[in-house]
Amino acid sequence: MAHRTLKTRYRLLARRYGLQIKRIIPCHSLYKRNAAYRTITDRGDFLLKPFCRSLLLGRRTPKQQIERISSHIRTLKESGYPHLPKWLTTSSGRYWTSYRGQPYYLTEWIKGRGLQNDVQDYDNLGKALAGLHNVTPNSRLPMSCFTLQEAAVLKRQDALFRRQLVRFKRRGRWFRMHGAECIALADEAWRIMETPEVQRLLLMEHEHPALIHGDVTFPNVIIRPDRLFLIDWDRVRMGSIYQEVARTLLNTTLFEPRLMEALLRGYEQFKPLRPEERLLISALFRLPREAWSSAKRIALGRSRNVSRLVTRTWGRRLNAVVWMEGWAGAASPEGTGINEEGEPSAM
Known part of the structure; x- marks a missing residue:
């Protein structure tokens, strides 16, 4: 019936x-x-x-x-x-x-295949994301500093994790081994976001509103011979393009630098990023969100152990963070990549 x-x-x-x-x-x-x-x-x-x-x-x-x-x-x-x-x-x-x-x-109905371990797929995904972020919505919110709003939520998650970490260290081997790394990753992210150039970017974000997809993950990318499609637009809205780029890297690239590089290269072909924008994306990328999420699930009794995603990818994640630091630093004479003459600088 x-x-x-x-x-x-x-x-x-x-x-x-x-x-x-x-x-x-x-x-x-x-x-x-x-x-x-x-x-x-x-x-x-x-x-x-x-x-x-x-x-x-x-x-x-x-x-x-x-x-x-x-x-x-x-x-x-x-x-x-x-x-x-x-x-x-x-x-x-x-x-x-x-x-x-x-x-x-x-x-x-879009019939095609999913993302494969291929740099061209990720180059095309970067272009699709940049094209979306170049679309200006018809309406503008009076106070649309979206990244600052996202950062406030992330800081609350970080603070909760730090309170939980004291208890988890006594009974969880993973937290004893990597808890300090989680704290260091977050501390550096907040430091980057508090630099004057990034703060200016955040405060002026409302002058350049953009649409975001809101859920760029493996299942929501379909590739046909003629083009790449993003599906499931239930979360489309005005939002932080920097958060979306960082999350897309986290959700789709498996922390592989060559795929990350391809996605970012494709993105910048349509939407070049200024040095402070690269710094902001690298800061958002380094936040250990999956570890925060695992700690929350354990605290709520929904899980007994850290998720397999965290344990299996932690080493690759740390390597990816280092790669992102180089990518962000290479955009600025003040960073860790190149100097004003274009020559390699000391790391």
Whole structure:
């Protein structure tokens, strides 16, 4: 009975887009079963997705959030952004519809492959990300210093970790071995962010608002022979491009410098970064977020040990931090890469 009710619901929703459903296939995400549905219709295959309210988009209702997302999608479409799947409109011209208060949207089905261990894939991902960050939204918030807001949240997470670390050191081998490294990584990140040039950048961020995807991860990158697509735009919003670049490096490159270099090279082909912007990205990258997250899960009783992601990648992560320091320093005569004459400087 429940299955029959779902089929009736999706057929009704599809008719609002002028489609007739032949078959529906559930799609699972990293976080949720049946997160979306591959909808096979008389006009081809599409992705039908229920929209869930996100705290990242503020305290708005689901309807208000999907309206704001639709506005951003329209902006991207009007700008000619090529890495966005086509969003279908209903007979009334809207990008979304609802069933008993639950918003839904429909996009083209993107068939392709995922990111591979190939520098060209990451070069293309960097270009796609830079193209997005070059799109100026139609509306501007009066106080949109997004990176400062993100930094405040990160500092609270760091402070919580430091309080928990005293207890974890007594019973956790990993925290005894690497807790001090976590503290040192965070201390250096905060020091970088407090330098005058980075502070000026943060305070002037509101003059250059930009859209971010909000969740660039392996499952949300699909590559077709003709182009790369970013999918799952449920978190698109105005936000910190520096945080997004750092998180994309953390989420997709497996801490491999050659892939990191390819992504950043592709990004700077479309959006060159000033020395202080490189410093800020390197600072955000070095924060040990996964260790913070593991400590929180242990404290809440959701896990007994540090996650495998942390234990297996910690050495590579530290090496990647060193590589990022060189990348950021090479952009500035005051850094650790090159001097004003372009010659190597002392490390």
